[in-house]
Amino acid sequence: MRTLFLFALTLPLLGQTAHRLNRYEYNATIRDLLAVPFQPAADFPIDDSGYGFDNIADVLSLSPALMEKYLAAAEKSARAAIVAPTPPQPSVQRFAASDFHYKVDFEGDYDVLIALRRGSTPVTFSIDGVPVETDANEFRIHLGRGNPRLVADSPNLAYVELRGPYNPITPPPSESYRRVFHCGHPPGHHTLACARTNLADLARRAYRRPVTSDEIEGLMHFVKQADSIEQGMQVALEAILVSPRFLFRIEPDSLDDFQFASRLSYFLWSSMPDDQLFELAAQHRLRDPEILRAQIHRMLLDPKSRALVENFGGQWLQTRNLDSLQPDPAKFPEFTNDLRHDMQRETQLFFQSIIRDDRPISDFLAGNYTFLNQRLAAFYGIPNVEGTQFRRVDLPPDSHRGGILTEASVLTVSSYPARTSPVIRGKWILENLLDSPPPPPPPNVPKLDETALGATATVRQRLEQHRANPACKGCHSRMDPLGFSLENYDAIGRWRTHDGDLPIDAGAGPDALKQSLLKDQDRFARCLASKLATYALGRKASLPTATGNETFSQLVQEVITNAQ
C-alpha cells in the first residue's frame, strides 16, 4: 500500500511531454483553424530534429526569437481573419492609354472622364468589349470586382481618368471571417453574447479540448476593453494563438480522449483534429477499435494526409534532402530542377498510393508499379509514357525498377554529388529499412577516403580496404555488400552497366537484395513501425509486434494504439 501511495505521488511528475508545434504543424493548424490564405510560419527559425524527425518534443525549443515570430504571426493571422476590408475614399487614377485594364477591388460606381487633345468628337467607350451608350465625355459606369479591360477609342485621346468607387458594395465576409463570427451577423453588428460564443468555439478548437468558463471570461476581458467587438475579438484571438495551450500539445503518460484525438490528427495530418474527431472524442468513442479503424481510413483518404507523405515519408526516406542536393553538374548535366521535382514526385505519389489504396507495407520494398511522367520514364528507359502528367505505370519485368530502393530519389540522396557510395547506401538500408544502424566508427579513425585510392580501381577494390582494417571490418562487412547490390544505379539513380570503362560488379544485384529483404519482412515491418511510432509520439518509440503482413492502415492503427 505504502509503495503504491508513493508511486501515485510521484506519478504526476513523470512522463509529461510538451510538444511545441513545428513549422509545418503551425501552418497547417492555422490553416484549419482560420483558413487564412498564407503560411504564417514561413520565416520561423529552423526546427531542430532528433531521431531523424523534426517533430521530436525534446528538441523543439522555444527561443525569444521564435516567440517574437509567434506574436507577429498571431497578429497577422488574426487581422487577416477578422478585419473586414473597408472601402477606400474615392480616388482618381489617370491612364494615358486608350486600351487598359483597371483593377477593381470594390464593386461600385466610377466616374469616367475622357480628355481629348483637341475637338470634342464623341468617343466610343467599352468595358470588356461591351460599349457604353453615351455621347458625353464624362459619364458614370458601374464596375464589379475584377480586372476589366477598358477601351476609349479616339484618335485625339489625351488620357482617361477614373474616379471612384462611389456607393461601394462591401464584399461578403471571407471564409476566415465566417469561421470566427459564425453567428451570422454582418460586420459591425456583433453582440457581446455572440462574441462569447464565438470566442469559446475558437478557443476550444485552438486548444483542441473543451474550455472552461473561466478561460472564456479571461479572453472576454479583451473584448470588453476594446473600442469595438471586432477589435476585441482580434486581440483575444491573438492571445489564443500565443497561449501555450495552443502552441504546445501537452501529453501525460495516459492520454484522455481529446489528447488522443490530437495525437492521431497530428500523426496523420500534422494538424488539429476536425469536428468529427472532436465529437467522437467528446463521446469517448474514438478509441473503440472499429470506430478508430474507420477514422484512420477516412483520415488517410483525406487530402490532408499529404502531410504524412511529405513529413513522415520525406524524412524517413530522406528524400526531403533532394530539395537542396546538388549533384555535380559536370558529371550529371541531366540533373535539372525539373528532374529533381519529378524524382520527388514519384516517391510521393508511390507513398500516397500505398496510403490511399491501403496496400500491404511490403509494397514499399517490392511494389511492381510506380508513378511516372514522360521525362522520368525516359530517364528510366521505360517506353510508352507520354506527356508531363504523372500516371500509374505497371513496371515491365526488365525495367530494373520497383519499390523505394530503386527510385531515383532514394538513390540520389544516398550518393555523393559526383559518385555513388556503397557505404552510404548500405548504411541507408540498415538505418531506414532494417532499423539496425551500424555503430559509429571508432573514435579518431579518419573516414576512409574512397577517391584517394586512384581512379583506376573500381569502387569495390577501393572498399576492400575497409575489410582489411579489423577496426572497420565488423560493420563494413554488413554495410558494404548491401550498398554494392545497388551499384548498377549511378549517383542520380540511372541504370548503368559500366562505371567509366570498368564494368559494374554489383554482387547479387538489386533483385536479390529485395528478395532477401522480403524474406525478413518482419524486420522491415518493425523498422517502419518504429519510425512511424517515433514520428507519431514525438519521441523515440517502437512497436515490436509488427509482422510484415499488415496493410498500411493496420500498421497505423497498431502504432497509435500500442506503440511504446
Next chain:
Amino acid sequence: MRSSLSRRTFLQGLGAAISLPLLDAMPAATAPLRLAFIYVPNGIFMDQWTPVSDGADFELPRILSPLTPHRDNVLVLSGLTQNTGRALGDAAGDHARASATYLTGVHPKKTDGAGICAGISVDQVAASHVGASTKLPSLELGCEDGRLVGNCDSGYSCAYNNTLSWRTPSSPLPPDVNPRSVFERLFGSLDENPADRLKRLRNEASILDYVLDDTRRLTSRLGSSDHRKLDEYLTSVREIERRIQFAEKDDQQVSPSFEKPSGVPADFADYAKLMFDLMLVAFQTGTTRVSTFMLGREGSIRAYREIGISDAHHPVTHHSGNPDLIEKVVRINTYHMQQFAYFLDKLKATPDGDGTLLDHSLIVYGSGLSDGNKHQHNNLPVLVAGKSGGRHITYPAETPMNNLHLALLDRMGVRIESLGDSNGELNVLSLNA
C-alpha cells in the same frame, strides 16, 4: 593607445605563458564594446593557417592572406583546445561536439532527442550581463538552412550541429538564416505609422500579461519535463515583454542605412556579406552588442560551386592527405576568410564614438575543429580581430579555449570565476587595448 606599444615591443620576445595583466591603460570608453563569434564548419587546413613564427613578425599564411590589410587588427592565437569536444567515452560525433562545445566548454550529452544538454555559451553569458541595455540581448545568425534530414552526427540531435548559442544547458538558440527576417527583428516593420505602432505594442503587452498569468495556472498542474519547455516559453515571453517596454520608450525608430532584404541571395558570398552587413548595422545602431554567426552548420555538406568546387564540404575535409582534396579544403577556407575580411573592411570604415566600429569590437573567428580530416579538437584555429593585433601567440598545448572566453568576458566587463572547463583567464596581450 600607442602607449602600450613600447611595452608590447618590450615583451615581444617573451613566451606567452608568462602571466601578463590583460591590459593596462584603457581610455574612457566613448562607445561600448561589441562581441561576436564567427564560425566556419569542418575545421581548417592548419598548415596553411598557422603562422610560422610567434610575435609581431609573422607572415600571414595562405588562408589568412585575405586579412593582409587588417594584419594590425588581428591576433592569431594558437594552441587552444576544446577538450570537451573529444569523445571522452562517447565514441563518434566529433562534428556535433565541435559546435556544441565551441562556446560552452561543456561535454554535451550524447542523445538524438531525449534530454539534450550542453552548457551555457559565452555569448549568452555576455548577453545576460550587457544585453539588458540593448533591444536584443544577442543576435544569432547563420548562412545555411539546417533542414537536411537523417542523422546529423552519429547519434547526436541536429540541435548540436545547428547552433553555437545556448541560453541554458537545455535551450539552444537556433540561428536566423533569413536576411529579411533578421532585418525585421532589428528594425520592425518600418512602414507602420507611430499611432498604430503604439497601439500594437500596448495590445501585445496586455496579451503577454494574459498568457503569463494563464501559463502559471497551467504549470501548477503539470509534471517536470513539461516545466522545462514551459519555462523556456515563460523566459521567451518575458524577454519579449522587455523588448516591448524598450520599444515603447524608443519612439524614434532607427532607420537603417540599407533597404530591407527581399530574400536569400543565391551566391554564397552575397549571402554571407548580407548577413555580415546585418550584424554590422545591429552593432552600429546599438540594437545588440553580442552576436554569433555560423557561415555553415557543423558538418556542412554545402558544395561551393561559386569557386568551382562541386564536392560537398564535409567529405572533402576527409582528404587523407590527398593533395587535390587538400587544395579544395584550403580554397574553401580562404573563401570564407575573404568574406570575413569584407566584414572587417566594413567595421573599419564605420565611425563609432572616438574611432571605428572595429576599435570597439572583439570579433572571434574560427572553427571547433582544427584538422577536419582527423577530427582534432586541440590547437584550434582562433583569431581575434579588434582595435589592436598584429601578433601571433602560441599557448602551451591543451590550454582551454574557454580561458579565452573568460578573457573576452572580462573585456566586456563581465567577471565570472569560471566557464565550462576553463582553468584560468587567458593572458591575451593587447586584446582590444
